[in-house]
Structure formats: C-alpha cells, structure tokens
Amino acid sequence: MLNIVDVYKRYTPSGQSPVEALRGVSLSLNPGDFASIRGPSGCGKSTLLLSAGLLQRPDEGRIELKGQDVYALSREERASLRRREVGFVFQQFHLIPYLNLLDNIQLSDCVEPEEHGEERATALAEQLGIAHRLQHTPGELSVGERQRVALARALYGKPSYILADEPTGNLDPDSAKRVLDELAQFAEHGGIVFMVTHDPEAAARATRPFTMNQGLLETPA
C-alpha cells in the first residue's frame, strides 16, 4: 500500500556538481511491515524517507499511497494527507520547546483536531511511560523521554505509517529498546514502519531489513 516506484532524486547545490542521492529506488511496503534501512552516511537514506513522507518531491518515479500518486496532488492536499497518514520520528525529536508534553503530543490538532484528543494523548503517554510528565516542557525531560514524546506525537494522529530517521541514534540502550518495542508493536497492529538506522541491533528488529548504497536499495539475500 506504500509503493515507492523507481524514484530518482538529485541535489544540485549551487556552484557544485550535482549529487545523485537516489538512483532508481523501488520498494513496496504493506500493513504490518517493519522495514529498516542501513547504509553508509550520505547514501540517500534520509532523502528516501522524506520523499516517502510526502515532504520531498522526487525528480523521477512515483510514491503511491493506497494507490494514489501523492506528488500528483496539490501541496495543500498533500499536507492534509500527511496529517492523516504519516507519523514522523527524527533523531533530533523536533519537539516544540514551549509546549508541554500533552500539547506536543497533540501538535497535529492545530491542523485538524483528533476526536477525544486529550484522552488519546494521555493514553499514549501512559503507554510510553511519560504520563507523569504531561505538564512539563521538553527541556525538563531526559533525552530518552523526549524521544518517547516524539513517538507519541507520531502515533497520535493514527497514521498508516511511521517514518523514523535514526530514532534511537541519541538514546541509551534501554530507551532505544523501548522505542523499538513501540515501533514493532505499531507494525504488529497493522501499521507500516519505515526506519533508517545505523544500529545493527535496531535493524535486526525489522521484519524487512534493507541496505542502501550510493542511492540504490539492496535487498539482503
């Protein structure tokens, strides 16, 4: 249901030779898939993730979500599709420093409010073990807790898939395990997880592990 079809992406930094970040990547993910991508730095993992996240138009190829070519949609339609279908988790969390945890989790409400949002956010916080910190701001949390907030925020909008770019990159092993458990659980419940990681242990949790090299996806034998 998430189809990446022969995607090319080239960056042309001004005054420099162009960089071929993606050179014909195809991948098909279905509900329940927990995919991971490993590969050397600069091989194009983040680029692929952002394209899959409806945030970066590929130069060639298509990204199809439930059969819909997402880059054929208008920018506004794509934005609201992101609100409904996609959850993001980044290595740097991207939490909003002046909102408390509850508000950070419910961030997508400012686009389109979730029904019974507060109960849902509170339930997610409990599930992730951060319910006692709901009134705190991100600056008052440990790094591991912050990533759990980011994960709760990704889960809050009931997305079809979660895109996670090195979600455990900054975490201690316990926190990392907790985040990976949650992602695995999301996939088990019929979601799609698409995770970029350098960590072999994290990659091992995936049901569909891939490696990437110089803009090309390699399926392990």
Place this chain on the structure above:
Amino acid sequence: MKLSRLFWRELKFRSLHSILSLLAVSLTVGVIATVQMRLEWRRADTERVLSENKAEVEQVFAKLEDEMRKITKAMGFNVMVLPAEQNLADFYANDFAAKTMPENYVNTLANAGIVTVQHLLPILQKKVFWEEAKSTALLIGVRGEVPFPDTVPKSPLLQPVPKGHIVLGYELHANQGWKQGDQISFQGAEFTIHELKPQKGNKDDITLWIPLEQAQSMFDLEGEINAILALQCKCAWADIAKVREELTKLLPDTQVIEFSSRALARAEARNQAADARKKGLEQENLNRQQILLREERFASTLIPLICLGTMSLLAALTFVNVRDRKSEIGILRAVGLSRAKVLQLFLGKAASLGLLGMLPGLAVAVLVFSQLGLPESPLSWQDGLKPLSLSLIALLAPLLQGIAAWPPAVWAANQDPATILHED
C-alpha cells in the same frame, strides 16, 4: 491544541523578542500619537485664533463704520469747486479766487444728482476795503442753497441773505454799536443789517455777506461766481478722492479742494487705526499659520521616518524569530500545517504585537502630552485628543507590524520542511 495556544505560548516563551517588539510598537505609537496630538492641538488653537481675529476685525470695522457714520453725519466734510485755471497758491494767499466761472455750473451739479453732496452753495468772494467803515473785509455774495431737484428738501445749511440786506462778521460790527435792522452804507450802497454774527475766531469775523446778485453787479460780474461750496459731503468712508472724482467728472473745467478738514482728519485717523489693527491681526494670523505649517512639516517628516525605522526594526525582529523557529516550522509542516497557516502564524503574531503594543503606547502618549506643557491658550491639552486621528494611529500600529512582518513571514512560509528536517 489549537494554533492560538501555540501562538500565545510562543509569545511568552520568547519573551525578550515579544517585549522588544512591544516596546518598539509602543514607543512608535507613543511618539507618533504625542506628535499628532500636539499637531491637532496646534490646529485647534490656530483655528481658534484665526476665527477670533476674524471676529475682531469684523468688530473693529463695524465699529469704524459706525463711527464714520457718526463723524460724517455730524459734520460731513466740505469741498470747494474752483475754476480750473485758478492758481491755488493765490487762492490760499488771497482768501478768494480771482478767476470766475459761470453761475449755472451749480445747476449742472444739482441736476446731476450727486449722492455724496448734501448742499451746494454758489458764491462770489472778494477781498475789499470797506470805505465807509475803513476796514478790510471779505465779501461773500450768497444766493442761498441750490435745491437738488430729485431729493427730499434738506434743511438749508445757510440762509440766503434777502435782497438789500447784509450780514456782518463780528470784527466788522463790534465797535460800531449797530443793531439788526439798522441801515448802513457799504461801498456807496445802502443795506439793512440782517444779522450780526457773534465772534467765531476765524475768517468769518471779517466776512460780510450780501445777496449774490448784488455782489455780481457790484463787481460787474453778472452771472459769474468764483466758487461753489459743496457742504457736508457724506460718504461712508469719507473718501475725498471719490467726491473729487464725482465733481470734476461733471465739471471738467473746475478743480476741487477740500476745506475745513476736521471730519476728514478724524475719519482718516479712525481709518488708520482700524487698518493698523487689521494689519496687526493679519500678521498674527500669518505667524500662527507659519507655526502650524512648521509643526506640520516637522510631523510629516518625523512620522514617516519613525515608521520606517520601526518597521525595519520589526522586520529584523521577525526575521530573527523565523530563524529561531525553523525547527518548529519544519515539524509543523510535517504534521500537515499548510504554508498559508504558517504565513498566518507569523503575520498574526505581528498584528497581535502591534495591537498589544498600541494600547500602552497611546496611554503613555496621552500621559506625556498632558504633562508636556503647551503654549498659552484657553484651550486645554484635551483639545489635542481627536478620536479620528487617535483611531488612525491605533490602526496604524498593527498595520505597520503586519507590513514589516510580511517579508519574513513569507520567508517562513516558503521554508522547505524537507531541508529543515534534513539538517539533522
């Protein structure tokens, strides 16, 4: 979680930025409102002075007109029509005109219906040596007043002397013991004394009056006169030039001099006083208008400069704000916030800061203005508070903020979330 909550939390969180923006707006509004209130006050005060002065000028001139009417009504002023060729130096030296003109000139004047002249008297005047009395006398042959055909009869100024009668000035009868009705002889002719004049202290004291006709035949000047007195010329502005023009137009062969100028002198003095007051008030008006103009120029230079300065500052502050919030913009776009909403977020913040900063700015401006001290005037500082201009300034604040924030807000909306989120 509404966007408005995010909005207010951010205002509080980046308090330095918010306070700086608020201060900039408050200060700008404060200065502009103070300058504007002062200008409005100055306008009101100038208007007051101008209308007061206008009223005063009107009053001065109404009073002048009234006085003039009284002056000219009481006295009028008198002119003498002389033959054109009469040398004036001789006339003044000899007390009479040697040249003569036809007596019917007076009828020409009377029939022309001159509005400004009330009485017309043809006379024949000669300086004579009175043989019988052994004294020099000024002889005036008078015929009485010439009636104006078109106007209501006026009470005559000078009674004519009946035929065979004579009127004597004081010096001429003082030591003679004559009474009215006595027979006396003048240059060999017999006259009955018609009237003995009391002392006047002027030429009248050595003047004697006889009927014009008798004077004419005495000097072999039948049908001739040497002067016409036009008496009590009454025109509102005591304008001798006008009277002169009117008379000489009718009788091109004559010249007109003014005599017995008490009324004229007084009228002139009044005229000059009124004119001086009018000029003084006009000068004051001019000074006031110049002060107003200067202050208007000052305001119209200062206000745009301040606006420009503030807008640059606000634009810079908003740019800094956008730069600080790039990560936020990235994640907000990732969760589905549209570009329009991002634009709205930054413009809304600007407009809100403008509105929030405007109120204390206005309040401070009113406070400062009330304590500022104004030039001497019956107007109070409240007269500078004009609701319209204050409302415009109140509107100006969020508008300025909005315009200043427009470029950085557009920049924020155009941020590519992929680039931001990629910069991990």
